[in-house]
Amino acid sequence: MTPNTDSIDAAGADRNASLFARAQRVIPGGVNSPVRAFRAVGGTPRFVARAQGPYFWDANGQRYIDYIGSWGPMILGHGHPAVLEAVQKAARDGFSFGAPTEREIELAEEILAHLPSMEMLRLVSSGTEAGMSALRLARGATGRSKILKFEGCYHGHADALLVKAGSGLATFGNPTSAGVPPEVVQHTLVLPYNDVAQLEQAFAEHGKELACVILEPIAGNMNFVRASIPFMRRCRELCTQYGALLIIDEVMTGFRVALGGAQSLYAQAIPGFAPDLTVLGKVIGGGMPLAAFGGKRAVMEQLAPLGPVYQAGTLSGNPVATACGLATLREIAKPGFYDALAQRTRSLVEGLEAAAARHGVPFAADCEGGMFGFFLLPELPQNYQQVMHSDGARFNRLFHGLLDRGVYIAPALYEAGFVSAAHSEDDIAQTLAAAEAVFASLR
Numbered sequence: 001m002t003p004n005t006d007s008i009d010a011a012g013a014d015r016n017a018s019l020f021a022r023a024q025r026v027i028p029g030g031v032n033s034p035v036r037a038f039r040a041v042g043g044t045p046r047f048v049a050r051a052q053g054p055y056f057w058d059a060n061g062q063r064y065i066d067y068i069g070s071w072g073p074m075i076l077g078h079g080h081p082a083v084l085e086a087v088q089k090a091a092r093d094g095f096s097f098g099a100p101t102e103r104e105i106e107l108a109e110e111i112l113a114h115l116p117s118m119e120m121l122r123l124v125s126s127g128t129e130a131g132m133s134a135l136r137l138a139r140g141a142t143g144r145s146k147i148l149k150f151e152g153c154y155h156g157h158a159d160a161l162l163v164k165a166g167s168g169l170a171t172f173g174n175p176t177s178a179g180v181p182p183e184v185v186q187h188t189l190v191l192p193y194n195d196v197a198q199l200e201q202a203f204a205e206h207g208k209e210l211a212c213v214i215l216e217p218i219a220g221n222m223n224f225v226r227a228s229i230p231f232m233r234r235c236r237e238l239c240t241q242y243g244a245l246l247i248i249d250e251v252m253t254g255f256r257v258a259l260g261g262a263q264s265l266y267a268q269a270i271p272g273f274a275p276d277l278t279v280l281g282k283v284i285g286g287g288m289p290l291a292a293f294g295g296k297r298a299v300m301e302q303l304a305p306l307g308p309v310y311q312a313g314t315l316s317g318n319p320v321a322t323a324c325g326l327a328t329l330r331e332i333a334k335p336g337f338y339d340a341l342a343q344r345t346r347s348l349v350e351g352l353e354a355a356a357a358r359h360g361v362p363f364a365a366d367c368e369g370g371m372f373g374f375f376l377l378p379e380l381p382q383n384y385q386q387v388m389h390s391d392g393a394r395f396n397r398l399f400h401g402l403l404d405r406g407v408y409i410a411p412a413l414y415e416a417g418f419v420s421a422a423h424s425e426d427d428i429a430q431t432l433a434a435a436e437a438v439f440a441s442l443r
């Protein structure tokens with residue numbers, strides 16, 4: 001494949017660059033979510049004009065094979081006809097009512113049918129909101145204040161979660177953002193991911209004060225790092241033993257790695273495994289602002305209006321968003337969907353591994369369902385510290401090499417990638433041909 005530079009118009013004007021300049025005058029950094037600004041990799045963000053199937057076209061008219069899919073939601077690809085029709089029909093019937101609708105029940109029933117650990121759920125509008133609400137619920141239900149999270153796991157940008165490990169073992173964290181007072185994170189304990197010994201020590205010291213443990217089962221916000229089976233098992237056992245709730249954040253992995261989420265994979269390996277609360281987002285909205293949290297009935301009934309834990313939302317359960325999510329889930333629940341998606345994803349990952357090996361580039365990759373990750377490292381990392389040993393400069397060359405050849409992967413080495421059902425074998429082959437050329441230049 002030759003670099004696709006003919007998209008810049010005859011006068012040589014780069015519309016992405018002019019839009020970026022204009023955006024920066026009115027929006028901080030020119031973007032409404034920081035990673036979009038390409039700060040890690042440098043260069044000009046692509047402004048998306050439209051998308052269809054596995055592709056999007058930027059403001060210059062250049063086509064890209066899209067391996068971000070809105071950071072996960074677009075599991076059917078862009079503009080799936082059944083989803084589009086459901087959204088158009090719902091929009092004609094009204095955008096928002098602030099009163100209950102039948103479709104909210106249907107969506108809740110559809111989600112619960114696939115996630116047996118959840119008996120009830122509540123719909124919200126973003127993963128951040130879902131995670132923040134689940135934490136409040138865990139604290140309200142247990143009457144405890146302290147929470148435990150793991151370094152490299154992202155659960156949205158609620159104040160109490162913008163925290164990194166303090167110095168020394170099993171310490172409470174320090175804010176990672178200005179504007180978060182130290183007092184707000186003083187109850188947040190931060191540990192390395194996949195470290196059973198430190199987990200046990202933290203519970204020995206603080207277990208009786210912990211409201212919950214929250215984790216990503218496959219940490220997609222440090223690219224792709226699986227919680228080991230022993231680590232997940234100990235999280236479950238210790239929460240049960242000390243009366244803390246186990247919250248699995250499946251905003252990224254839910255309906256992405258398997259129909260039953262990542263928790264279904266752990267339930268296969270750990271008999272009786274189930275979280276107390278699950279956080280969902282991304283795929284369940286099919287690209288619309290929609291997320292959810294849910295779990296055991298006794299815990300969920302602590303929420304207002306039944307219980308003392310307040311939670312609310314003007315646009316929660318929005319009729320257009322629920323139509324989009326419901327149509328998406330109905331497509332992906334069809335037999336064979338995940339087998340085909342996983343096979344396509346594997347062929348991409350295995351092809352990338354082979355190309356890297358041919359050119360002597362250190363490369364380790366993993367995938368599950370329609371989610372994948374890779375590292376320019378000789379083996380897969382197990383925690384955030386190891387992820388950060390990845391070769392950033394080399395990643396940036398890989399990123400721009402692929403981008404120049406019409407392949408769009410996440411513009412940061414700590415982000416996962418996503419394949420949709422719309423990606424064809426030919427799309428994968430084009431991607432691998434581009435990767436082959438880029439790896440050759442990286443050696």
Ligand SMILES: *Cc1c(COP(=O)(O)O)cnc(C)c1O
Pocket residue numbers: 125126127128129131154155156157216220221249250251252281282291
């Ligand atoms: C994306 C994500 C969130 C935050 O969701 P938003 O909708 O961006 O607020 C939370 N947790 C995980 C695991 C995520 O991947």
